[in-house]
Amino acid sequence: MPALDPLGFLLLRLGPGIVFLLHGFLKLFGGHHDRTVALFLTVNIPLAEPAAWLIGILEFVGGLALLSGVFLRPFAALLAVEMAAAIVIVRLPQGFLGGWEFELVLLLVCSGLAFLPKHR
């Protein structure tokens, strides 16, 4: 398999990296924590309060991992699982367009990054 171009590899990580970093930041420090807890309570996720902190940390640290490339594959895998859960638990009833399309893109990109060979 041909090696990935470093610039292409960076661009691939940049999109989801920025999205997760910002969303994680908002959940942890930007006043979106209560909104996340409300969402979790709505869809009956147990321990909504700690779960919301955990997801905030995952997205913030995961975003940094995607951007920096450090611990890239495990965090990309975790973020892919989060997106799969978001689609199944929250987004499916909202339909594809304007519903779960964005989460699907993040799920696929993160899955792709998680499956990259260890030594590029």
Place this chain on the structure above:
Amino acid sequence: MRSGLLILITIILLPVAVRAADVTEVPAGVSTTAVKAFRAGLEFHKSKQWASAVKEYERALALGGRFPEAFNNLAYCYRKLGQVDKAIGLYKTAIQLRPAFPQAHDYLARAYLAKGDRQAALREYEIVRRLDSKLAHCLWAAIQKNDPDYNDMPWNAGS
């Protein structure tokens, strides 16, 4: 003096305007015919003609206007007509479409209250509290009074 009075009136009316806007907005992409039916429903809704409002909201939904406000407002009218179970189902649909929809959670809590299910109402209150503290304050008063209709009209908020 005059501008001071205007500012004072604006400050007093602002919470009413903010709450009203949340259930009257139509998201982008909804067909003009559905929007027209929804707006007609709103007019009946404002004048408390629940059966006529139901007809228009249902027409909006049939025309493809399946947006959370339409389900929420239709549910509200059904609750006012005494069809609480139907209202609960419609509120749940509105919430599925937009989980962080404070008004739908507020009204769902009131519907549970109307059914005598205080525990379920309190669960919804917990969600409203996280989304909109002003709305939660009104809802808490309704729960305390055990009166689902207490301060529940978006166009009369604060009265």
